[in-house]
Amino acid sequence: MTNSECSQLLFICIITLTPLFLNNINFAFATDPFLQQEQDRIVSALPGQNFNVTFKHYSGYITVNEEVGRTLFYWFIEADHIDPTSKPLLLWFNGGPGCSSIAYGEAEEIGPFHINSDGKTLYLNPYSWNQVANILYIDSPTGVGFSYSNNSSDFLNNGDKRTAEDNLIFLLKWFKRFPQYKKTDFFISGESYAGHYVPQLSQLIVKYNSATKQDSINFKGYMVGNALIDDFRDQLGMFQFMWSSGMISDKTFKLLNVLCDFQSVEHPSKSCEKIWETAYEELGNIDPYSIFTATCHANDNQRVKRKRSAGRIRSVYDPCTEKHSTIYFNQPEVQKILHVDPNHKPEKWQTCSDVVNTNWKDSPRTVLDIYRELIPTGLRIWIFSGNTDAVVPVTSTRYSINALKLPTVSPWRAWYDNGEVGGWTQEYTGLTFVTVRGAGHEVPLHTPKLALTLLKSFLAGTSMPTLEPPTLTAAY
Template sequence: MDFGLKLTVFLTSAFVSTISSVHHVLGNDDLVTNLPGQPAVDFHHYAGYVTVNEKNGRTLFYWFYEAMSHPDDKPLVLWLNGGPGCSSVGYGATQEIGPFIVDTDGQGIKFNNFSWNKEANMLFLESPIGVGFSYSNTSTDYDHLGDEFTAHDAYTFLHKWFLKFPSYRTRNLYIAGESYAGKYVPELAELVHDNNKDPSLHIELKGILLGNPETYDAEDWRGLVDYAWSHAVVSDETHKIISESCDFNSNDTWGNEDCCKAVDEVLKQYKEIDIFSLYTPVCIGDTAGSDHKSLQVMMKRTSNMMPRILGGFDPCLDDYAKAFYNRLDVQKALHVSDGHYLRNWSICNKKIFDDWADSKPSVLPIYKKLIVAGVRIWVYSGDTDGRVPVLSTRYSINTLGLPITKAWRPWYHKKQVSGWFQEYKGLTFATFRGAGHAVPCFKPSSSLAFFSAFLLGESPPSSR
C-alpha cells in the first residue's frame, strides 16, 4: 500500500477521534439540498466525487443516504451494480433499494417505502471510471479496466470517503451487490481482508450480500442453459446438443461449432422475452426504450472469459433513469455540474463491457478465504431470472462442498412463502419466489425484511 494512502488513513483515524459524533461535518460540501422533485425526508443525503488517483485525475461518483433513523447506531452498506459498466446509482439507488425511485415519466422521483436505508446507511458507488458520472482525465486509464483495477479503485475510494465522513471509519461495513457485482463484491472484500493485516488500514468488514451473482463462469453458463431448457425456452434437441458438445470448463469450448450454434439458439430465443424476468412483459411501444427491447448479446469467446450478456432488466425504467440524470438541474443538485455544462450520463457503458479484459473465472476461492475469516456471506436468487438463474448459483455453491447446517426449507414474509433457503457452514443461500434479476424491484417488502435479517445475522423467518 502506498505511503499516501497510509497517511490518509492515519489522518482519518486521528480526526475521527475528535469529531466522531459529527459524522457529516466534512461531507457538508456534498450535502444534497435541492434535488428536483424530492419528497420531504428527515435524513441527510450526500452526493459528489472522490478522487482515487490525483496524478491521473481518476474520480468516482457516489451517492450516500444516511439511515432514516439513528444513523449513528447503524452499519454502513456499500452497494455495487455490475455490467460490467452499469451504474449503481441508476439501478440500485433509484430503481431498487434507495429512498428515491425514478418515476415513470422520467422527469421526477418518488419515495420508496421499502428503502434499505431504513436499516442501514447506504452508499452507492458508480464504478469503475466510465460508469455514470465517474471519469478519469487520463485516457489511458480506460485501457486497464477489469476486475483488479476496479477493486483497487473501490478500495481507495472507501479510505478517501472516510475522510469526508470520519465516524464511519470504524463502523461495521457490509458490501452488497448483484449480477456482475458477484465478482466485484468478493474481490473488494478480499482486498479489505488482506489489507486489514495493517492496523492503519483496518476496515470493520462484517459481511457480503450477493444477489443473482455471477460467481463461477463454467457453472453460471451451465446453469443458464439448463434453466432455459427446464423453463421451456429451448427445445430438448438444443439442450441435448449443448450437453453433448459443450464443455464450459474448457477454454476451447467455443471452438466447437455444434456447441456455438446451440448456445446461439438459446440466446436467440431469449431475445423474444426478457431474460432478466421470464414472465413479465418487455418494453414495447412508442417509448424511448422501444429501440432496445431486444436483448443485446455480446459473445466473448476468449481464453480468459466466458460469454457474457449485456442488458437491463427493464428497458423502460432504464430510459426513465437516463432522462432524469441528464437534467441540468439534477446534475447541479448532485454536484456533478456547475449548472451550465451538462455531463452525458448513461445507465450502462457498452464500451466498458466490450473492452473488459480482466475477469476472474471463479470467485469461489475468495468465498473460501472469507469463510475462514468469519465474514458473513449471504447469497440470494430471484427464481424467474434467466440471466444468472437460480440453477447457476446452486451449481456454483455446490462445488464448495460446504456442510449443511440447516436443511432446505421455506422462508416467510407476511405469512406467505417468499422463497426457500438453506444454511451451510459459512454461507446462507436463499431464493425469492417470483422475482427476476433485480430482486428488490419485484419483491421490495420481502427484500427489505431479508436485508434486515442479513444485517442481524439471523435466519430468514422459517414459520408463518
Template sequence: MASSTAVRHPLFTILIALSLLPAIAEQDDEQEGDRVGFLPGQPSRPAVSQFSGYVTVNENNGRALFYWFFEAQTLPAQKPLLLWLNGGPGCSSLGYGAASELGPLLVNGNGTGLEFNKFAWNKEANLLFLESPVGVGFSYTNTTSDLDNIDDRFVAKDTYTFLVNWFSRFPQYKSHDFYISGESYAGHYVPQLAEVVDDHNKNLEANQQINLKGFIVGNAETNDYYDYTGIVEFAWSHSVISDKFYERVKNVCDFRLSPTTNECSHVMNLLFKIYHEIDIYNVYAPRCNIDGSAFSSSFNSSVEKEAKNKSKRLRMYSGYDPCYSNYIEAYLNRMDVQKSLHANISGWIKDRRWSLCSDPIFDNYDMEVFSVLPIYSKLVKAGIRIWVYSGDVDGRVPFIGSRYWVEALGLPIKSQWQPWYLENQVAGRYVEYEGLTMATVRGAGHTVPQDKPAEALVLINSFLSDWKLPTKDI
C-alpha cells in the first residue's frame, strides 16, 4: 500500500525557496528603506537603531498611518514588542510618548535637537509608536470623508490593520511577545485594540496570530461615570473648588447620563475654567505662561471645549520647562527632520503645520463608547495580563475615578493595597486583583513617564517581566 505522505524531491524544495527570494528581498528593501540613519541634532552616542515611515491601512481610500520604531537597546531579538498609543483623541504618540516621555530620543529644552533618555522604555522592549487615527500628526488619508467617520471602532480596526501590515514589513518581530500600552484617551484605544487582536487570533492559524500577552494603561479614561466623578472629587479634595461648588456639581450632575444635561455642562465648564490658572494635568506643577499652539491631549467631551481652547500642555516635572510643547512642534516642523523621518514625503501637509493635537479629529470624533469595562471583564477571563497605573496628582483622569472603576470590576483581591519602592523611597501604592494590577505613582501627573521617568521604567519592567513591584519590610 502506498504511503499517504508525499515525499518531495530536494530540487522541488530548492525551487520553492528560490521563488520566495524576490519577495524576501523586496521585504528587506522596504524595511531598510524605513531605517533612520541620524536625526538632526541627535547625540552621536549612544547609537540608536530606529525606523520610521508609513504603513497603508486602506489602499482604496489612500489611508496610511505613520510610525516610529526603536529596537531594544540590548538583545532586541529576545525582547518583547511594545506598542505605545497616546490619546486625545487626536494627539500624537510621536510628540508625546516618543519625543517627551518614554522614547530614547527626547526633544531638548529649546527645540534645536535631541537628548538621550536614560530611562527610555526600549531598555526593556522593542518600542513602537503610532500616530493614530488618520489626521493625527503625519498620518493621513486621501479620502476626506474618512475624517467624518472616526470613532473607537474605526481606530481599533485601522490599528489592527496597521499591525498586520507592519509585521509583514518586520517579520522578525511576529513571534515576539506583544504588549499594548498608552495613556489618557488611549484608555479606550488600548483595551479595544486588545479585544480586536484577541478576537482575530481565535480565527487564525497559529503562525498568523499576533502574540498578544497583555496591556498596560496610564491615567486611562475608561468609564465616563467613574472618571467624571473622580474629576469632581479630586478637584474638591485638592482645594481647587469650594465646598459650595462641590455640592452644586453633585446636585446637578448625573454622570450616568450621556449626553449630560445643559446645567451639568455649564457647571463642568466652570470647573474647568477654574483650572485655567493652574495645570490640571499636575496640580502641583508650574503653569506655562507663554502662548503656544499645542493643546491638551486629554480634553475629550463637548462640555470641555471652551476650556480646551485656552489650555496649554505643560512640561510636568520639576526642573523642566513647562512650555516644552512649543519646542516639540518647532523640531518636528523642520523640513530636515521630516526628511530624516521619511515623513510628509509627498508634501501633503504643506498647507498646515504638524501639531501635537488635531482639533479637527477632536471636534469630529464620535465618542459613542461610554465604558470599556465589559472589555476588561472579557480579557481578564481570556488570561490577558492587565495593569493600570495612575500618577496621583493628575486632575484630568484622577486616580480616584480609576480606583472606582477597578473596584467595579468585582475581581477577587490577591494582595492588599501596599507601598512599592524605589531607592528606599515610597514610589507609589499598588493592589493586585485576580487578573489585574493597579498601581499609583507618587508625585506624578497625567504623563507618568515624563514626570517620574525612573519610577515609570521600574513599572514597565515589572509589567513586562510579570513581577511584583518592589517592596520592602518597614
C-alpha cells in the first residue's frame, strides 16, 4: 500500500484489517436517515403488551458484509425521557458465544419488556435500564437470534476477531441511521463471554477514533459483568469458589488443579474433561450460574452443560425464563411486529445457537492485554461480579484484576442501597471493581434494583453509594 493510499485508508492501516472488512465501510443509506428510522420504529404494542409506554423503540437489520449478505438484527429502546438524546447510549451484549442479547439482555435482564410464565404476555420491568439510558441490543454474531447471512457457512466461521469487526461496522452504520445520537455519550456493557466482545470492540473503536477525527464515535467507556477475562485465572478462581463454597470434595479440587492445569476454558484436555464430570456429579442438580436459586424443572433431563456459556441460566423469581422467551419470540405475530424478515427468519428461534457455539474459530486465552492498552487512554472501565455465580465467580475476577497490578485509589469497602449492603467495591487507577451481593451470573436478573444502582453510578462516573449517616433528632 502506498503512502497516499494509507492516508486515505488510515483506519485500515492502523487496525490492519482485511480488505473484505474495508469493503463494508462503504455505507449505502437512503438520503434521509430519518425515513429509515421511521421504517424501523415499532408503532404498535407488542403482542401480549397490556401496558402503555412513553418511549419509542425500533428494530431492524444492518448489513455488515454486503458481499455475502451478513446482517445483524438490532432492537433499540430509547430512554424514558422527554429528550432521550440527552441521556447516554449503552450498547449491551450477552455472550455464549452464540446467545441472543434480545433473549437475555432485553427480555429478562435490563430491558423494559419482560415475559410472563405463559410465554405470551409481557410485564413492564420496574428496574429497566432505559430509565437512565438509551439501550441498543444486537444479536451478534451472525447466526444468533434473528441475525442472518445469505451464506450459511458464515455460521460455521464466527470468532472473536470477525465479531469485533462486524460489530464496529454495525455501529458506524447505525450512527448513520440514527445521527441524532452521534454526539451522545456512548458506553458498552455486557456479561460473561461478552468479557471478550466488549473490550475487543472498545479497542477497535479507540483505534478507529484515532484514525478519523471527523467521524469519530463519542466513546466514553465500558462495563462488564461476571466476565471471561483470562482462562488461567478464570479456572483458578472457579475451582477455588466451588471448593470454598462446599460444592466439591478436597480430592476433586486437587485433581482439577492438577489435570486441568489452567488450560483453555474452551478446549480442555481429555483428563480435564473426565475430572470435570466428577465435579458435576458432586455439584448435583443445581444451577452453577446461581448456586442458591431453584432450577427449572420444565425439562428435568437437561443437566448442566460442560460448555460454560453465557446466558444459559434461569431467573431467581422464575427459573424457566429461557423457556418463556423461546415461546414468545417464535410467535409469528411477535416476529412481524419486530420487523423480522420472513425470508430470513430462523426455522426455529433459539435463545442460544449451538451451531455458532460449537464452531467458534478464535478465542484468545486472555484479554488482559487489551485492558493494559486501554486503561491509559482514560476510558471509564468498570467490572462487576455477582457473588453467587460459580461459572465466572468473583474469585476469578479478582485474580484477573490483581494481575493488572493497578494502584489502589479507594480501598475495599461495602456499598449500600437503601441502607442495606448491596455489595463491595474497590477503586483502582483506571478501573473500578464492584461485587453485587446475592446476584448470580446475570446480575440484573437476580438483583435488578441493585443492578440499576450500579448502572447509575457507572454512567455518572461516581463511586458506589455509601451508607447515609443517621438523621439526628433533637431531644426534648
